[in-house]
Amino acid sequence: xxxxxxxxxxxxxxxxxxxxxxxxxxxxxxxxxxxxxxxxxxxxxxxxxxxxxxxxxxxxxxxx
Numbered sequence: 001x002x003x004x005x006x007x008x009x010x011x012x013x014x015x016x017x018x019x020x021x022x023x024x025x026x027x028x029x030x031x032x033x034x035x036x037x038x039x040x041x042x043x044x045x046x047x048x049x050x051x052x053x054x055x056x057x058x059x060x061x062x063x064x
Contacts, residue, residue, distance in 0.1 A: 013021070033040070 009021075
């Protein structure tokens with residue numbers, strides 16, 4: 001799903017509305033991080049220690 005942020009978020013809002021929107025999104029991000037921080041760390045550690053996970057999404061044509 002591709003979202004065009006310029007279509008979703010209008011530039012024609014007041015300075016106050018832009019301030020509140022940015023403050024809300026920043027606070028939401030911090031809240032999500034504080035709630036899911038342990039799971040984020042666990043996921044990162046699993047990605048770093050998984051020898052079978054590919055570093056890139058490229059298809060490797062070499063069968064060996």
